[in-house]
Amino acid sequence: MLNNYFDQYGIIGLFLITATLVPLGMLLVSKLAQYIKVRPHNPSEIKEGMYECGMRVDSDRWQGYNLRYYYYALLFVIFDIETVFLFPWAVKYGVLSKEFGVSVLLAMILFLFVVTIGYVYAWKKGDLQWK
Amino acid sequence: MNTVLDSVVFKFIYCMLVSSDECANSFKIIGSGFISEKYAIIGFLITAFFLIFIIVNGALVGVLALIWGERRLVGRFQARLGPNRWGPWGIFTPVADAIKVMFKEDISPTLSDKFVFILAPILMVVPVLMIFAVIPFGEATFLTDLNVGVLFVLAITSTNTLSVLMAGWGSGNRYGIIGGLRAVAMLLSYEIPMALAAVGVILMAGSLSIIQVIESQVIPYAIFQPLGFLTFLIASTAELNRSPFDITEAESELIAGYMTEYSSMKFGLFYLGEFMATIASSAIIVCLFLGGWKGPEILPSHFWFMIKWILMICVFIWFRATFPRLRVDQIMELAWKGLFELTLINILSIAILMLIWPDPSITELWIMTGIKWIVFFVSLWIFGKLLGPKPLQKNGVARKIVLQK
Numbered sequence: 189m190l191n192n193y194f195d196q197y198g199i200i201g202l203f204l205i206t207a208t209l210v211p212l213g214m215l216l217v218s219k220l221a222q223y224i225k226v227r228p229h230n231p232s233e234i235k236e237g238m239y240e241c242g243m244r245v246d247s248d249r250w251q252g253y254n255l256r257y258y259y260y261a262l263l264f265v266i267f268d269i270e271t272v273f274l275f276p277w278a279v280k281y282g283v284l285s286k287e288f289g290v291s292v293l294l295a296m297i298l299f300l301f302v303v304t305i306g307y308v309y310a311w312k313k314g315d316l317q318w319k
Numbered sequence: 320m321n322t323v324l325d326s327v328v329f330k331f332i333y334c335m336l337v338s339s340d341e342c343a344n345s346f347k348i349i350g351s352g353f354i355s356e357k358y359a360i361i362g363f364l365i366t367a368f369f370l371i372f373i374i375v376n377g378a379l380v381g382v383l384a385l386i387w388g389e390r391r392l393v394g395r396f397q398a399r400l401g402p403n404r405w406g407p408w409g410i411f412t413p414v415a416d417a418i419k420v421m422f423k424e425d426i427s428p429t430l431s432d433k434f435v436f437i438l439a440p441i442l443m444v445v446p447v448l449m450i451f452a453v454i455p456f457g458e459a460t461f462l463t464d465l466n467v468g469v470l471f472v473l474a475i476t477s478t479n480t481l482s483v484l485m486a487g488w489g490s491g492n493r494y495g496i497i498g499g500l501r502a503v504a505m506l507l508s509y510e511i512p513m514a515l516a517a518v519g520v521i522l523m524a525g526s527l528s529i530i531q532v533i534e535s536q537v538i539p540y541a542i543f544q545p546l547g548f549l550t551f552l553i554a555s556t557a558e559l560n561r562s563p564f565d566i567t568e569a570e571s572e573l574i575a576g577y578m579t580e581y582s583s584m585k586f587g588l589f590y591l592g593e594f595m596a597t598i599a600s601s602a603i604i605v606c607l608f609l610g611g612w613k614g615p616e617i618l619p620s621h622f623w624f625m626i627k628w629i630l631m632i633c634v635f636i637w638f639r640a641t642f643p644r645l646r647v648d649q650i651m652e653l654a655w656k657g658l659f660e661l662t663l664i665n666i667l668s669i670a671i672l673m674l675i676w677p678d679p680s681i682t683e684l685w686i687m688t689g690i691k692w693i694v695f696f697v698s699l700w701i702f703g704k705l706l707g708p709k710p711l712q713k714n715g716v717a718r719k720i721v722l723q724k
Contacts, residue, residue: 207448218584257504318648
């Protein structure tokens with residue numbers, strides 16, 4: 189028998205292998221059906237072109253796109269790190285607050301306060317608005 | 320922490336194969352335990368693969384059932400019959416769908432990035448299937464009980480974002496890229512309220528293991544912390560790309576968003592992944608907020624879990640049938656200006672209540688629940704005032720246009 193701690197993760201690993209095989213197998217069956225002529229395969233230029241209402245496309249796809257999600261991605265990194273800090277605090281809060289009292293809460297409020305200043309700044313700058 | 324052998328099903332099959340001390344007082348039939356303890360690892364692998372096989376197939380059958388159920392229910396919601404031709408009550412419609420989607424012509428666009436194009440649908444299905452590994456389906460019926468279960472679920476669902484962006488980018492289509500970029504913005508934004516709402520649960524449970532979260536629920540957390548439940552529900556609806564948050568695939572404006580260029584089984588995998596995500600997400604909500612397998616003892620725990628699970632899925636279908644689609648800016652505003660603060664209020668109020676009552680009895684728990692409901696209504700009222708629709712300005716532009724017409 190494996191170590192009790194790692195056999196849980198061993199099962200996750202086995203599950204990952206199986207879960208990867210499922211979509212691969214489905215794609216494979218669908219692909220094999222093409223060889224026995226069950227699945228049709230009649231490529232043409234227009235069919236394989238970029239889909240835009242069925243007309244022939246005369247431009248390339250590489251053109252400017254407005255990456256409006258960029259600010260959100262930056263903010264996401266900051267606030268996701270905040271949640272990363274919140275998780276261990278939340279797990280041990282019940283135990284620690286009995287021992288150290290209100291100081292455990294005050295420490296987290298101080299941290300949240302610092303983050304909230306940044307949040308208010310981003311709101312005032314208009315970064316939370318989809319433009 | 321539970322070990323794998325605390326799971327009744329796992330122990331039953333394992334002890335059929337292996338003769339070891341752990342199986343001393345378990346049920347046995349004649350001839351079982353033919354693998355000696357030296358090769359116990361083989362028995363472990365066979366048992367694990369057997370259970371994984373059952374769970375994966377159960378998930379796939381569940382998807383078929385959900386496709387049928389959703390179409391029937393939405394049909395009823397819209398005062399029509401829904402699919403009813405193929406089999407009794409149209410029960411074979413999803414099977415016909417699956418066969419059709421598998422044997423359709425596969426188109427690979429010339430402008431696409433081939434590797435990313437094929438990898439994206441696979442990446443959509445794998446993480447969703449992985450969620451099923453940590454769900455406890457009943458009392459002492461689970462595959463694994465990770466000590467970081469909640470974190471595992473939150474981490475593995477965020478892979479979804481990557482898959483959507485890869486699909487949008489790889490297919491080399493303008494609709495696809497617009498849908499993919501919208502999806503990234505939305506999924507990233509809603510991940511934060513989702514994680515923060517889960518923090519509220521973990522505060523009370525004092526553990527990240529899903530089974531211990533369920534065991535800690537004397538009052539289901541949906542009743543105990545309505546603010547956390549509401550935010551988690553909204554955030555997971557958005558994470559699922561389901562209506563009313565389906566801007567990423569909005570048929571009327573973006574064809575199908577990131578799925579535009581996909582056909583045949585590759586499209587089928589996206590379809591599969593989305594429906595499976597609904598099932599998995601409902602199970603997670605049941606575990607975290609509705610008390611998992613707990614219930615009055617007139618029914619076995621597995622039935623309670625199933626009932627809650629199916630009801631939760633029906634709630635998602637109900638959402639889809641009821642709410643109109645939100646605009647992109649409204650969705651972003653809801654996530655960043657509304658849900659984010661609501662979850663912080665939820666966390667702080669629980670932390671303060673836990674300071675006042677460190678070891679709550681049942682009566683104290685109900686008092687805490689009452690205070691939480693007051694906080695719920697007050698904060699919703701305040702944020703409704705802040706973010707709700709503004710009255711038209713008397714001399715503003717909008718007013719003038721209305722008058723001219």
